[in-house]
Amino acid sequence: MLARFPHAKICMLAHRPRLSRLLHASRIKEDSRWPDWNVVIGIEVHAQIKSKAKLFSNTLTSGLHDPPNTHVSLYDAAFPGTLPHLNPKCVELGIRMAIALNSEVQRRSAFDRKHYFYADLPTGYQITQQYAPFAKGGFLKLSKEDISVRIKQIQLEQDTAKSTFYPRQQHTAIDLNRAGTGLMEIVSEPDLRSPEEAGDYVRTLQSLLRCVGSSDGNMEQGSLRCDVNVSVNRRGSGFGTRCEIKNLNSVRFMMIAITSEVRRQIDILQSGSSVPQETRGFDEDRAETYSLRNKEDAPDYRYMPDPNLPPLFLEEAFVTDIRQRMPELPDATRIRLQSLGLSSRDIDVIMDVDSGREVGVDGELRPGAVAYFDSVASGRDPRVVVNWITHELLGQLAFRKETFSDNPMTVEQMGELIDLVQSKTVTGTSGKEILRHILTTRTLNMPSQLAEELNMLATSDDTLLKQWCSVAISALPNEVDKVRKGNMNAINRLVGHVMKASKGAANAQAVKTILTEMLS
Numbered sequence: 072m073l074a075r076f077p078h079a080k081i082c083m084l085a086h087r088p089r090l091s092r093l094l095h096a097s098r099i100k101e102d103s104r105w106p107d108w109n110v111v112i113g114i115e116v117h118a119q120i121k122s123k124a125k126l127f128s129n130t131l132t133s134g135l136h137d138p139p140n141t142h143v144s145l146y147d148a149a150f151p152g153t154l155p156h157l158n159p160k161c162v163e164l165g166i167r168m169a170i171a172l173n174s175e176v177q178r179r180s181a182f183d184r185k186h187y188f189y190a191d192l193p194t195g196y197q198i199t200q201q202y203a204p205f206a207k208g209g210f211l212k213l214s215k216e217d218i219s220v221r222i223k224q225i226q227l228e229q230d231t232a233k234s235t236f237y238p239r240q241q242h243t244a245i246d247l248n249r250a251g252t253g254l255m256e257i258v259s260e261p262d263l264r265s266p267e268e269a270g271d272y273v274r275t276l277q278s279l280l281r282c283v284g285s286s287d288g289n290m291e292q293g294s295l296r297c298d299v300n301v302s303v304n305r306r307g308s309g310f311g312t313r314c315e316i317k318n319l320n321s322v323r324f325m326m327i328a329i330t331s332e333v334r335r336q337i338d339i340l341q342s343g344s345s346v347p348q349e350t351r352g353f354d355e356d357r358a359e360t361y362s363l364r365n366k367e368d369a370p371d372y373r374y375m376p377d378p379n380l381p382p383l384f385l386e387e388a389f390v391t392d393i394r395q396r397m398p399e400l401p402d403a404t405r406i407r408l409q410s411l412g413l414s415s416r417d418i419d420v421i422m423d424v425d426s427g428r429e430v431g432v433d434g435e436l437r438p439g440a441v442a443y444f445d446s447v448a449s450g451r452d453p454r455v456v457v458n459w460i461t462h463e464l465l466g467q468l469a470f471r472k473e474t475f476s477d478n479p480m481t482v483e484q485m486g487e488l489i490d491l492v493q494s495k496t497v498t499g500t501s502g503k504e505i506l507r508h509i510l511t512t513r514t515l516n517m518p519s520q521l522a523e524e525l526n527m528l529a530t531s532d533d534t535l536l537k538q539w540c541s542v543a544i545s546a547l548p549n550e551v552d553k554v555r556k557g558n559m560n561a562i563n564r565l566v567g568h569v570m571k572a573s574k575g576a577a578n579a580q581a582v583k584t585i586l587t588e589m590l591s
């Protein structure tokens with residue numbers, strides 16, 4: 072082709088400067104860990120699709136704690152004569168992620184068989200979409216840095232079974248529960264330039280997967296797995312040879328693995344040798360990567376179209392319907408919260424909690440911290456509401472070693488509590504006390520009722536306030552002396568005394584005014 076049309080190739084190059092080159096050139100900044108070197112990273116993320124049933128059978132997908140081999144159909148166990156049936160829910164959840172990544176959903180995609188022989192692959196091949204994926208292109212804007220990472224493609228594929236080796240007995244046990252669960256492989260272009268950017272990429276992707284309800288995206292539990300491709304090159308020269316590090320199971324380890332791999336490749340190049348293309352593993356204890364196989368003994372996957380699965384044709388209407396039902400994506404949420412006057416810090420806190428929310432099965436969208444905030448803030452001052460959620464609610468939950476998903480406080484309870492404090496029906500101190508009471512007892516009673524039961528209605532009774540102030544003045548003569556000598560800070564101890572005596576029912580500001588009058 073090139074030999075026949077050499078000019079065509081030259082023209083294309085002249086008119087269409089490669090985007091990756093431009094991106095690369097514009098982002099060369101020195102990294103003090105390896106001055107003179109550029110690091111290039113591309114990541115393949117395998118996200119387990121949170122569908123009720125597997126990709127090609129109607130067996131229910133399994134959880135971590137299900138007993139082995141209890142979620143297996145004849146098809147999953149590769150009995151001869153059984154046939155695959157594509158689960159449309161897996162396609163829908165894949166499309167949701169493709170839309171969130173600005174990818175182009177393909178009207179036609181197809182399934183291939185990728186052959187390899189492991190005990191955890193009962194058929195001897197994995198069905199995948201390497202050559203005709205259902206989505207191509209797109210980009211992901213990182214959450215921490217102002218960088219866009221291009222997406223190469225997103226493909227549907229089957230997960231393998233799980234094998235566990237028992238060294239004493241010298242045997243391997245196979246659990247077919249996971250076999251055939253839907254995965255989507257999200258392949259990035261080699262646009263990442265440091266271990267930190269790679270970490271940010273995976274974390275941003277995790278939040279997005281959870282936001283659209285496509286996957287739990289949990290690396291520790293194996294519902295998200297990364298293969299990281301790393302190469303280095305001297306500044307000003309072209310990309311180096313990549314090594315692929317397989318099966319990293321936490322973002323932290325992934326970043327350590329990249330750092331160690333970068334140093335290893337730089338050492339090789341500095342010694343005058345070249346980096347061989349390899350697949351490598353990561354030894355967590357030694358914080359080093361090690362060779363699994365090189366290019367020569369790379370398996371020949373013998374890709375072939377799967378004869379049992381026709382190409383997948385997606386109707387425009389199917390994709391449009393999914394597009395219309397998409398939830399608000401994190402970028403849009405951030406802009407909306409900013410427009411409500413929330414500080415970046417509060418937005419970070421609430422969105423961070425939100426990104427850890429549970430994902431429902433089959434794409435059911437579960438409300439998280441942002442939805443909770445939205446409901447409570449409806450008709451109320453958003454800044455007051457976010458303050459109660461981030462400082463008081465999340466603070467108390469953290470103190471109790473609980474997370475937002477353990478929050479027993481309903482939107483109605485939180486809303487009424489804020490109203491009671493805003494209208495000075497209860498003081499801020501009592502409000503916090505009522506919140507603690509709800510978290511501890513998990514009561515469904517409304518805060519107004521609790522304020523009465525717990526004797527926490529704010530007192531506006533001047534005579535009572537004055538009585539408490541007099542008691543405080545006689546109890547703390549030293550403080551009284553200091554205030555009289557002009558040290559107004561000392562008045563806070565007196566106010567504190569009154570607050571304690573009133574069990575939080577006194578209004579601190581009113582008490583301060585009365586004390587100042589009494590002592591002047």
Ligand SMILES: Nc1ncnc2c1ncn2[C@@H]1O[C@H](COP(=O)(O)OP(=O)(O)OP(=O)(O)O)[C@@H](O)[C@H]1O
Pocket residue numbers: 111112113114115258259260261262298300301302310311312313315
């Ligand atoms: N020079 C390079 N340095 C670092 N990463 C690279 C380089 N060239 C390509 N990559 C990245 O390598 C990855 C290749 O993934 P892809 O799924 O296309 O192929 P593969 O690894 O051969 O296939 P698989 O592992 O799925 O069988 C991409 O993320 C790409 O961005």
Ligand SMILES: [Mg+2]
Pocket residue numbers: 115256258
């Ligand atoms: Mg791949």
Ligand SMILES: [Mg+2]
Pocket residue numbers: 115298315
């Ligand atoms: Mg790969």
